[in-house]
Amino acid sequence: MTSLQKGVRKMMENVKKEFLLGRSYPVQLDEKMPNTHRWGILGSGWIASCFSTQVIKAGGNIAAVGSRELKKAQEFQREFPSIKKVYGSYEELIKDPDIDVIYVATPHAQHHEWAMKCLQHNKPILVEKAFTQNYKQAKEILDLAKEKNLFVMEAYWTRFLPHIIKVKELIDRGEIGDIVQIIADHGVYFPFDPKHRLYAPELAGGALLDLGVYPISFVQFLLGNPTRIIAAGSATPTGVDSNDAAIFEYENGKGTLAILAFGSLASSPITAAICGTKGRIEIERQFYRPSDFTVFYNDGSTFEYVSKTHENYEDGRGGLFGMHFEASEVQRCLLEGKVESSVMPWEDTLSVMKIMDEIRRQLDFKYEGETL
Numbered sequence: 001m002t003s004l005q006k007g008v009r010k011m012m013e014n015v016k017k018e019f020l021l022g023r024s025y026p027v028q029l030d031e032k033m034p035n036t037h038r039w040g041i042l043g044s045g046w047i048a049s050c051f052s053t054q055v056i057k058a059g060g061n062i063a064a065v066g067s068r069e070l071k072k073a074q075e076f077q078r079e080f081p082s083i084k085k086v087y088g089s090y091e092e093l094i095k096d097p098d099i100d101v102i103y104v105a106t107p108h109a110q111h112h113e114w115a116m117k118c119l120q121h122n123k124p125i126l127v128e129k130a131f132t133q134n135y136k137q138a139k140e141i142l143d144l145a146k147e148k149n150l151f152v153m154e155a156y157w158t159r160f161l162p163h164i165i166k167v168k169e170l171i172d173r174g175e176i177g178d179i180v181q182i183i184a185d186h187g188v189y190f191p192f193d194p195k196h197r198l199y200a201p202e203l204a205g206g207a208l209l210d211l212g213v214y215p216i217s218f219v220q221f222l223l224g225n226p227t228r229i230i231a232a233g234s235a236t237p238t239g240v241d242s243n244d245a246a247i248f249e250y251e252n253g254k255g256t257l258a259i260l261a262f263g264s265l266a267s268s269p270i271t272a273a274i275c276g277t278k279g280r281i282e283i284e285r286q287f288y289r290p291s292d293f294t295v296f297y298n299d300g301s302t303f304e305y306v307s308k309t310h311e312n313y314e315d316g317r318g319g320l321f322g323m324h325f326e327a328s329e330v331q332r333c334l335l336e337g338k339v340e341s342s343v344m345p346w347e348d349t350l351s352v353m354k355i356m357d358e359i360r361r362q363l364d365f366k367y368e369g370e371t372l
């Protein structure tokens, strides 16, 4: 290739890169959150602390925290001194008329109870993933929200992250052609501890609800609902699932498949590859957190998306970062009078719960008192 040809090729690559970077899926990606709503935090655990760090850093207003113990709420306030009110019960938080929206950050087994109570007291809610234990509980919450015309969103923060928004945009406009396969995994080693929420059946533990929900909701976001699911998995001595895989089949005329693996007994790459007829997108570890990706085209060319996530969002304390994007979406929806987000709609939450019920049905694994 002559130097002129090389120069032209470089120029064309740059033009293409500018073009690919220049458009955006319709979600705002404000680094700053306006202080329009007073958030209440329900449950003062690890994720509540990550969420509060990010929201406060972005300019949002965490106004109160409720814990089952006043002492723990006070400890949380010491970590975040801008929080004005602390409550030694969730009920007091829910009844506070000065709270506009509540973030439910308890283990899965408590999501249904507290989400319902929040709605009964007319509070809009953002509920941590997995939204509930099963489809039935999710439906009850969303039926009540519909009846009371109140906002509810599952806190599947991945859908609001810059790199995922870009991936969705590229796929929607056919950049990699028709999707043939998606391969995604989420394995995190958690030493076995029967009391840990991941292994405790009474807290609705298990790899599926905790870790599997990430690749499942990711695939559901890109491909919709599968027509067939084939699942395999094994359980821990406490009886919750711990090492699972699933294949989703789509009768979309293209024979599309998704291959997912998730578990708590070993750490896995935590990457995602979306393979299409014109090329593939590889999202780097950890795909569900702020990350980078590369598009590999069939002609050998590539496009790299670098989100500079660590410099931009890292909180310096080993927690999750980038959670303010989902919180911003909640505030935008509330300002616009919406009851659901178009990016994480109720229908998708219900579909994800239905998929997880089906996987558990195939693994023959139920939580106590449950019918699937």
Ligand SMILES: NC(=O)c1ccc[n+]([C@@H]2O[C@H](COP(=O)([O-])OP(=O)(O)OC[C@H]3O[C@@H](n4cnc5c(N)ncnc54)[C@H](OP(=O)(O)O)[C@@H]3O)[C@@H](O)[C@H]2O)c1
Residues within 6 Å of the ligand: 042, 043, 044, 045, 046, 047, 048, 066, 067, 068, 069, 072, 073, 105, 106, 107, 108, 110, 128, 129, 130, 155, 157, 197, 203, 209, 210, 320
């Ligand atoms: N978005 C993400 O990436 C992400 C990451 C990790 C976890 N999560 C989700 O966040 C939720 C909480 O996880 P976490 O890691 O924050 O758990 P955690 O550290 O154990 O905190 C959960 C909190 O829930 C409250 N709680 C209420 N009832 C409880 C009970 N019976 N047993 C134990 N705690 C109870 C406790 O707060 P008080 O003592 O203050 O009442 C506890 O601190 C889960 O739904 C999980 O899947 C999301």
